[in-house]
Amino acid sequence: MSSNPLEIIDISNITPTTSNSILKSLQTQGFLFLDGHDFTQAEVDHLFCISKQFFSLATQHKQQYAIDSEDRGYATFRQENLDPDVNKVGDPKEAFNFGGFNFTTGDASNKSLPSIFTESENKIALQTISKKLYALSIKVLKAIAIALEISPEDGGSDWFGVRHAPEKTSMSTFRLLHYPSVSSMDSNQEIRAGAHTDYGSLTLLFQQKGQEGLQLFEPNASKDTDGKGTWSKVPFVESPNADYRSSGKAAPIVMNIADQLSFWTNGLLRSTLHRVVMPVGDVDRYSVVFFFDANNETELVPIPSKLVKESEGKGKGIEAITGDDGKPLTTKEYMLRRFKATYSKGH
Numbered sequence: 149m150s151s152n153p154l155e156i157i158d159i160s161n162i163t164p165t166t167s168n169s170i171l172k173s174l175q176t177q178g179f180l181f182l183d184g185h186d187f188t189q190a191e192v193d194h195l196f197c198i199s200k201q202f203f204s205l206a207t208q209h210k211q212q213y214a215i216d217s218e219d220r221g222y223a224t225f226r227q228e229n230l231d232p233d234v235n236k237v238g239d240p241k242e243a244f245n246f247g248g249f250n251f252t253t254g255d256a257s258n259k260s261l262p263s264i265f266t267e268s269e270n271k272i273a274l275q276t277i278s279k280k281l282y283a284l285s286i287k288v289l290k291a292i293a294i295a296l297e298i299s300p301e302d303g304g305s306d307w308f309g310v311r312h313a314p315e316k317t318s319m320s321t322f323r324l325l326h327y328p329s330v331s332s333m334d335s336n337q338e339i340r341a342g343a344h345t346d347y348g349s350l351t352l353l354f355q356q357k358g359q360e361g362l363q364l365f366e367p368n369a370s371k372d373t374d375g376k377g378t379w380s381k382v383p384f385v386e387s388p389n390a391d392y393r394s395s396g397k398a399a400p401i402v403m404n405i406a407d408q409l410s411f412w413t414n415g416l417l418r419s420t421l422h423r424v425v426m427p428v429g430d431v432d433r434y435s436v437v438f439f440f441d442a443n444n445e446t447e448l449v450p451i452p453s454k455l456v457k458e459s460e461g462k463g464k465g466i467e468a469i470t471g472d473d474g475k476p477l478t479t480k481e482y483m484l485r486r487f488k489a490t491y492s493k494g495h
């Protein structure tokens with residue numbers, strides 16, 4: 149197994165120690181592995197099976213569900229470009245986005261869905277997974293609120309919870325991704341997903357053994373790099389907990405901080421640059437990503453925390469994204485700005 153640069157944190161119980169370890173990893177690397185979640189391996193296998201079946205459909209069929217202005221639906225090969233300054237032809241991948249969630253039911257509100265996602269067993273699996281992803285994200289945000297010592301008068305450990313209410317609209321997106329193998333592409337391209345930071349609150353990611361390629365950028369990770377930083381591989385890891393492995397729990401889930409949580413904390417938490425590179429062998433990569441965002445009208449204002457106050461002016465703070473009129477942007481306004489720059493062919 150390749151070496152792992154990230155902490156693996158068990159979040160089955162949110163204690164002050166767990167909360168502080170989460171905060172520390174998110175301050176230094178912006179990435180970590182979550183263990184002690186309640187996803188089973190069978191559930192994750194089913195999810196990847198649904199994904200594979202969808203992507204194996206004819207392109208013409210998939211394009212009937214073309215991505216819309218709300219970022220929902222199918223993005224075809226090379227439609228998305230996460231690093232347009234460097235990549236002129238778009239990323240060599242395809243994706244399907246579910247959005248407009250009601251997390252109390254787990255239902256997305258895409259205008260139409262291919263039948264593979266609505267067949268009863270698959271539909272129930274997708275609803276269950278969406279609800280679990282919501283619950284896991286809220287749990288992590290609660291731990292972050294505890295570590296940030298937000299006082300009860302200011303909202304306490306529910307500070308994030310009220311801004312990520314399950315039934316209120318948000319831009320949260322559940323995304324299936326497929327990066328075709330090199331041979332099927334006949335290309336020398338090395339990057340599968342260009343370098344970028346994510347846009348919302350936090351991101352959760354499932355990947356499969358033998359299909360690695362995700363890398364994160366670590367500034368000044370090594371003295372050899374002249375202060376420029378290095379790209380570190382994010383491997384697939386098994387749980388270090390033998391009970392979890394033997395009881396059929398899924399492997400630890402990759403988690404990273406996205407831009408808005410970085411803004412909210414005056415840059416105390418790092419929204420880390422990451423990318424996906426080609427694998428060593430000739431393999432496809434399937435990954436599943438959950439981008440979790442605050443409710444649409446949430447204003448991007450600093451979190452009432454002493455730690456956040458102390459980092460004012462030190463990191464990428466709110467001032468970097470306030471509108472020209474000096475008013476704070478809302479979550480949705482910020483997301484729409486970023487989407488505009490990401491799609492090479494538009495929606």
Ligand SMILES: O=C(O)CCC(=O)C(=O)O
Pocket residue numbers: 325341346353355362422423424435437
């Ligand atoms: O496929 C992956 O591992 C990462 C994808 C990603 O970073 C993204 O879609 O934002």
Ligand SMILES: [Fe+2]
Pocket residue numbers: 344345346422
């Ligand atoms: Fe990303």
